[in-house]
Amino acid sequence: MLKKLLLLVVWGCLGGYSYSNYYFGSTNNAVGTTYNWDMTNVLPDLYNLKVNGVFYTYTPIKETADNFKVYVQNKNPNGGYTFRETDDWSGKPGGVAIRKAIGFEYIPRELWGTGSIETEGTGTVTNAQVVYTYRYEEGCSSPLDNPNCEGYTDAVLDVIPDTIITNIYNALEDDNVKQEESEVDYKEEKQESEEVKEEDDIERALAINEEALDMGNSISQNQMLQQMNNAINMQSYFIKNIDGGVYNETVVLKDKNIKDNKNAARMGLISDALHEKMVNIQYNRGE
Amino acid sequence: MYRSLILLLFIGAANAHQMSPTYPKWSDSYIDDISVSRVRVFNKRKDVEYYEIGVFDKDMKPIPFVTQYDLRGIKYHNYAEFTIYINNEYKKDALYVCSKSMLPKLKSTGVVSKICSKFKD
Amino acid sequence: MIKDFSYTLALTIIVGIISYGASKSAFALDVPISASVTGSCIISTETNGTYGQPNAYTLTTAASDGGQMPITRVDVTLASAYKVKFTVPNSFSSSPNLNDVVTFTGDTEVSAVSDATNMADYETDKVEVSDYVDEYDLTATGSTWFKHTSVAVNGGSRAYPSGNYTSYVVAECIAL
Numbered sequence: 001m002l003k004k005l006l007l008l009v010v011w012g013c014l015g016g017y018s019y020s021n022y023y024f025g026s027t028n029n030a031v032g033t034t035y036n037w038d039m040t041n042v043l044p045d046l047y048n049l050k051v052n053g054v055f056y057t058y059t060p061i062k063e064t065a066d067n068f069k070v071y072v073q074n075k076n077p078n079g080g081y082t083f084r085e086t087d088d089w090s091g092k093p094g095g096v097a098i099r100k101a102i103g104f105e106y107i108p109r110e111l112w113g114t115g116s117i118e119t120e121g122t123g124t125v126t127n128a129q130v131v132y133t134y135r136y137e138e139g140c141s142s143p144l145d146n147p148n149c150e151g152y153t154d155a156v157l158d159v160i161p162d163t164i165i166t167n168i169y170n171a172l173e174d175d176n177v178k179q180e181e182s183e184v185d186y187k188e189e190k191q192e193s194e195e196v197k198e199e200d201d202i203e204r205a206l207a208i209n210e211e212a213l214d215m216g217n218s219i220s221q222n223q224m225l226q227q228m229n230n231a232i233n234m235q236s237y238f239i240k241n242i243d244g245g246v247y248n249e250t251v252v253l254k255d256k257n258i259k260d261n262k263n264a265a266r267m268g269l270i271s272d273a274l275h276e277k278m279v280n281i282q283y284n285r286g287e
Numbered sequence: 288m289y290r291s292l293i294l295l296l297f298i299g300a301a302n303a304h305q306m307s308p309t310y311p312k313w314s315d316s317y318i319d320d321i322s323v324s325r326v327r328v329f330n331k332r333k334d335v336e337y338y339e340i341g342v343f344d345k346d347m348k349p350i351p352f353v354t355q356y357d358l359r360g361i362k363y364h365n366y367a368e369f370t371i372y373i374n375n376e377y378k379k380d381a382l383y384v385c386s387k388s389m390l391p392k393l394k395s396t397g398v399v400s401k402i403c404s405k406f407k408d
Numbered sequence: 409m410i411k412d413f414s415y416t417l418a419l420t421i422i423v424g425i426i427s428y429g430a431s432k433s434a435f436a437l438d439v440p441i442s443a444s445v446t447g448s449c450i451i452s453t454e455t456n457g458t459y460g461q462p463n464a465y466t467l468t469t470a471a472s473d474g475g476q477m478p479i480t481r482v483d484v485t486l487a488s489a490y491k492v493k494f495t496v497p498n499s500f501s502s503s504p505n506l507n508d509v510v511t512f513t514g515d516t517e518v519s520a521v522s523d524a525t526n527m528a529d530y531e532t533d534k535v536e537v538s539d540y541v542d543e544y545d546l547t548a549t550g551s552t553w554f555k556h557t558s559v560a561v562n563g564g565s566r567a568y569p570s571g572n573y574t575s576y577v578v579a580e581c582i583a584l
Contacts, residue, residue, distance in 0.1 A: 057520070070524075092528030097520035099553070303452040309489060309583050332453065383582065390576060398480050399576045400451040405583035
């Protein structure tokens with residue numbers, strides 16, 4: 001019962017938690033001495049492996065006039081082909097390599113049957129390479145690696161022992177603790193009663209005092225806070241005195257008198273006289 | 288089954304040079320008798336840091352044009368846009384705009400790549 | 409009789425309205441579908457070449473002589489929109505001082521294709537513009553690999569002076 005309960009707790013804690021660590025890789029050249037290969041020898045034994053691409057290259061050897069087709073393919077164990085690519089070299093010169101990369105959605109390894117390069121017509125294929133790219137997930141070298149692994153539940157149950165012996169120490173049932181506890185309890189009770197009495201006295205005093213009402217009044221509290229804020233001296237943040245020194249006057253008039261400009265007199269006084277005359281003409285003033 | 292052709296990105300670290308568009312067009316600029324066009328060069332060549340731009344006629348002879356930088360540094364995995372100004376007098380002869388990679392000296396048998404786009408009306 | 413006529417008239421009017429509505433709802437609307445198709449040409453250098461030196465006066469990219477052929481890959485996304493032109497080296501871009509005339513030979517060939525049916529004829533259809541320049545019309549979308557050979561023989565079979573020798577293959581992708 002306890003075991004099942006524990007398992008339930010484990011499942012509850014891990015509910016909704018999922019591993020999503022994907023890793024990618026590619027195989028070695030699948031083509032060996034023959035142009036047929038078993039995918040179990042090509043694809044590595046990794047968890048949840050799915051193939052997402054095929055790359056191949058080869059060089060056809062043929063005469064230009066000959067008909068020649070090359071098929072690069074993988075059979076589907078359920079019938080037909082999982083992958084099949086056709087290159088038609090009919091009427092084309094040989095000797096030029098072909099390189100192709102084909103991508104598709106992730107196809108599980110179970111659907112990848114025997115791979116092969118087949119030819120049709122007159123010609124041969126040389127320097128053939130076929131490489132598969134794949135994705136796999138982390139874990140499952142053992143069922144306990146992650147909850148998605150097959151056999152995870154059974155493996156967890158195997159790990160949990162059948163009988164769980166618990167020996168919980170209850171300090172409250174310890175005689176030594178009980179004895180100490182009783183002495184402590186008495187002191188604490190006495191202290192508590194004194195504190196309660198003191199609190200009662202304070203409470204009564206506050207209840208009588210008018211200031212208690214003010215303290216309880218939220219509006220007056222706000223006002224007090226405001227006054228406290230206003231009282232903060234912000235001047236020191238705004239006013240900064242920089243010691244700069246004094247600039248003394250450097251211009252010195254030797255004579256301490258400014259003499260009239262005689263040149264200006266010739267020009268200025270004449271124009272002044274003329275101006276005066278013009279003004280007087282307007283007002284018929286006597287000169 | 289969805290199938291697509293992947294351009295062999297996992298074969299090796301290919302260094303690529305690309306320019307677009309294939310067929311740029313001239314448009315009127317804000318200056319009288321001057322036309323303007325734009326091309327973009329993408330540098331995926333680790334061994335190249337500079338590209339040169341040029342405008343040519345049908346015989347690949349150079350045509351006078353103005354651009355801010357005709358030799359421009361483009362970092363790896365970056366692109367640069369070239370704005371080309373040409374006098375309308377030369378516009379009728381201008382057929383190609385090309386970008387060419389500039390290889391540093393003392394580099395044995397490198398490949399200079401040059402891509403030319405064609406002006407079309 | 410008047411009642412029958414009224415019924416007939418009402419029915420006629422109703423049928424008329426229905427048929428009118430049907431004819432009005434059967435109008436055609438032209439919805440234009442436009443597209444802008446642009447292609448691109450991407451030149452990639454798969455392999456930078458190196459010169460091997462089988463003897464004192466010969467530099468070559470042949471693998472058997474310790475060299476390495478440069479390989480260029482050209483990707484096009486629009487058929488018959490580009491041609492590619494390759495110029496193999498006909499001189500050193502940098503070298504020590506040479507007193508003799510160096511004779512360059514070289515060639516470009518299709519190394520691999522990504523479409524057997526549409527690209528296998530590229531090599532036979534290429535245009536040899538000159539001894540050093542070859543041109544290919546890229547009539548199919550996909551990738552094409554080109555390999556370039558270069559041999560430089562020093563005049564008079566005299567040994568090359570020591571130093572660095574560089575030369576470039578020029579790959580041009582030109583929109584048609």
